Amino acid sequence: MKKSIEEKLAILADAAKYDVSCASSGSNRSNKNKGLGNSTGMGICHSYSEDGRCISLLKILLTNYCVYDCAYCISRSSNDVERAAFTVQEVVDLTINFYRRNYIEGLFLSSGIFKNADYTNERLIRIAKKLRTEENFHGYIHLKIIPGASEEVIQEAGMYADRLSVNLEIPTEKQLKKIAPEKDHSSVYQPMNLLTEKIFENKEDRRKYKKTPKFSPGGQSTQVIIGASPEQDLTILNLASSLYNKQRLKRVYYSGYIPVNEDSRLPVVTNAPLIRENRLYQADWLMRFYGFDVKEIVDDANPNLDLRMDPKLSYALRHPELFPIDINTAPYELILRVPGIGVKTAKLIVKSRKFGKVRYEHIRKMGAAMNRAKFFILVPGTPIPPTIQPQKIKHQMVSNSQQNQLQLFA
Amino acid sequence: MPTNIIYDGSFEGILTVIFDCYERKLEPFCISPRSNNQSSLFSDRIEIDADPEKSNRVLNGLFKKISKNGIDKLYKVFCSELPERELLILEYCKKIFTSKYNIANDFRSQPVLRVQQIVKMINREIHRMHAFVRFQKTKDDIYAATIKPDFDVLALSVDHFKKRYQDQLWLIYDIKRDYGIYYDKAELKTVQLNNPVWTERHQIKEEVLAENEKRLQIMWKKYFDSTCIEERKNMKLHLRHVPHRYWRYLPEKTIL
Numbered sequence: 081m082k083k084s085i086e087e088k089l090a091i092l093a094d095a096a097k098y099d100v101s102c103a104s105s106g107s108n109r110s111n112k113n114k115g116l117g118n119s120t121g122m123g124i125c126h127s128y129s130e131d132g133r134c135i136s137l138l139k140i141l142l143t144n145y146c147v148y149d150c151a152y153c154i155s156r157s158s159n160d161v162e163r164a165a166f167t168v169q170e171v172v173d174l175t176i177n178f179y180r181r182n183y184i185e186g187l188f189l190s191s192g193i194f195k196n197a198d199y200t201n202e203r204l205i206r207i208a209k210k211l212r213t214e215e216n217f218h219g220y221i222h223l224k225i226i227p228g229a230s231e232e233v234i235q236e237a238g239m240y241a242d243r244l245s246v247n248l249e250i251p252t253e254k255q256l257k258k259i260a261p262e263k264d265h266s267s268v269y270q271p272m273n274l275l276t277e278k279i280f281e282n283k284e285d286r287r288k289y290k291k292t293p294k295f296s297p298g299g300q301s302t303q304v305i306i307g308a309s310p311e312q313d314l315t316i317l318n319l320a321s322s323l324y325n326k327q328r329l330k331r332v333y334y335s336g337y338i339p340v341n342e343d344s345r346l347p348v349v350t351n352a353p354l355i356r357e358n359r360l361y362q363a364d365w366l367m368r369f370y371g372f373d374v375k376e377i378v379d380d381a382n383p384n385l386d387l388r389m390d391p392k393l394s395y396a397l398r399h400p401e402l403f404p405i406d407i408n409t410a411p412y413e414l415i416l417r418v419p420g421i422g423v424k425t426a427k428l429i430v431k432s433r434k435f436g437k438v439r440y441e442h443i444r445k446m447g448a449a450m451n452r453a454k455f456f457i458l459v460p461g462t463p464i465p466p467t468i469q470p471q472k473i474k475h476q477m478v479s480n481s482q483q484n485q486l487q488l489f490a
Numbered sequence: 491m492p493t494n495i496i497y498d499g500s501f502e503g504i505l506t507v508i509f510d511c512y513e514r515k516l517e518p519f520c521i522s523p524r525s526n527n528q529s530s531l532f533s534d535r536i537e538i539d540a541d542p543e544k545s546n547r548v549l550n551g552l553f554k555k556i557s558k559n560g561i562d563k564l565y566k567v568f569c570s571e572l573p574e575r576e577l578l579i580l581e582y583c584k585k586i587f588t589s590k591y592n593i594a595n596d597f598r599s600q601p602v603l604r605v606q607q608i609v610k611m612i613n614r615e616i617h618r619m620h621a622f623v624r625f626q627k628t629k630d631d632i633y634a635a636t637i638k639p640d641f642d643v644l645a646l647s648v649d650h651f652k653k654r655y656q657d658q659l660w661l662i663y664d665i666k667r668d669y670g671i672y673y674d675k676a677e678l679k680t681v682q683l684n685n686p687v688w689t690e691r692h693q694i695k696e697e698v699l700a701e702n703e704k705r706l707q708i709m710w711k712k713y714f715d716s717t718c719i720e721e722r723k724n725m726k727l728h729l730r731h732v733p734h735r736y737w738r739y740l741p742e743k744t745i746l
């Protein structure tokens with residue numbers, strides 16, 4: 081029986097929801113020829129689902145039919161689930177209709193694999209092309225690249241998409257082979273490396289010739305699943321760090337594994353590892369915005385992130401010799417390392433201290449979390465000057481943060 | 491001389507007040523817009539209306555000391571409609587005029603920091619308008635939305651929509667302040683509707699909506715439900731991102 085759009089939407093949004101990337105950022109595309117839409121670079125979350133995740137894009141699969149059988153995936157061929165497929169026109173219409181009502185920033189289109197990688201990718205591209213060329217649509221488009229995609233397909237995808245992503249899914253090849261036998265890392269790295277090159281070249285070209293058409297201007301991202309295989313955080317963060325440095329990825333997403341299938345190759349878990357996932361995002365944040373090297377966050381002696389406290393605090397407690405930091409003289413980079421002081425507050429401090437001494441009360445009002453920061457700073461007006469006793473601080477912070485976590489994850 | 495100042499409630503008005511405070515050496519303990527102050531309890535009150543020449547001189551004076559961005563900040567403070575806004579703007583300007591350097595970045599100073607904090611609140615509300623405005627298509631092909639923002643941010647929010655929605659007619663109407671901004675595919679116009687009829691939720695009535703509109707809203711709601719991962723359900727986090735007072739904007743929260 082033919083399914084209604086509503087039925088397809090329910091099935092294919094449900095099957096797409098495990099891909100956690102949601103960002104609609106990183107791309108500046110202006111509205112041309114009195115068309116529809118633009119991307120502002122920042123991205124907007126238009127809603128939040130009841131699991132607390134940002135809804136920015138219409139995130140759907142073109143189809144959940146799939147010839148592969150990845151153990152962790154709800155859509156794998158051996159599962160008896162209801163299947164559906166959109167037509168090109170249906171996806172175009174949904175995107176436009178939602179976009180005009182300000183529900184979304186654009187489209188995130190992925191798919192199960194039918195026939196082979198290129199056949200599938202070509203269909204995804206057809207939708208993006210139609211949106212751009214026939215509908216005069218300038219909103220955000222994120223296309224999934226299926227591992228094993230050819231260069232032609234990648235080239236075409238980049239002409240219409242704002243961001244592309246090839247998913248690594250499982251952090252190491254060895255584990256990937258175990259649970260997704262049809263996949264391997266080289267089929268991911270090949271298109272990924274090609275994208276790295278093309279995105280870089282395109283940026284250079286656009287700098288020289290303003291008229292050069294954009295190629296995936298929002299760069300590329302990837303996703304790794306956490307907890308479906310036994311890799312430590314050390315492995316995962318080293319992988320992320322090299323993806324940021326070598327492949328110049330814009331984002332690495334960490335998706336805490338949700339047990340959707342029973343399978344002897346998968347660990348027995350009842351709950352998704354949400355706290356671990358959260359800690360990985362915090363660590364990722366430290367690498368991208370706080371100038372931390374991956375080695376400062378995890379190492380052989382501490383191969384896993386401390387689940388009880390955020391990695392910045394954990395770093396500070398492992399390095400008492402670096403503190404206290406003098407708020408009035410330390411460089412910006414060091415102030416950023418103080419637990420409880422974020423990028424915004426650090427900037428306010430550095431701007432203000434040009435006018436005179438910054439005091440305890442000032443930085444509290446500027447937004448520093450003094451319950452943490454007070455242990456690590458030298459600043460006039462401090463009620464009790466800091467003595468750094470990692471054990472004591474740890475104890476105090478952990479009991480605090482456990483309360484916070486209950487709030488966050490209850 | 492301590493005084494109570496009543497002014498016309500416009501931004502030019504408050505700039506004029508600042509001018510007069512300097513010229514007439516006034517030290518107001520209260521500055522309030524006329525509509526808010528009907529009482530004649532204060533016998534020593536001074537009434538000041540916007541005077542373009544005076545307000546321009548204050549603006550020019552500010553331009554010499556701080557950036558355009560700094561002046562935008564003062565305008566945002568004005569849009570906050572907070573009762574403290576007039577005295578804060580006055581205090582801030584005094585600070586700016588009396589110091590030798592541009593102190594707009596000295597966040598140790600109370601008025602400078604307070605302005606920064608209010609600007610943050612306003613920016614967040616603008617951002618929420620960009621996120622939570624939901625257009626409904628009407629029978630005459632206008633994409634219309636009603637809003638009820640905490641601060642008077644409609645005018646600060648529409649530039650974004652103008653850049654984005656160039657090929658459709660749209661209207662965003664602030665039902666709390668009873669004015670809207672309409673885009674006719676060429677430019678923005680401020681409009682006031684005569685006797686607008688809203689539903690009890692201050693929404694657009696169903697009979698004026700285009701034929702397919704309800705079905706699309708239900709589809710959106712279906713998408714919203716399907717994209718949620720049940721195993722990760724976290725209503726506390728959900729509520730922090732989508733506070734109750736915005737639910738009335740959102741079909742995904744109002745359709746059952």
Ligand code: SF4
Nearest residue numbers: 146148150153156192
């Ligand atoms: S290829 Fe993708 S859709 Fe198919 S089973 Fe593997 S993860 Fe699922």
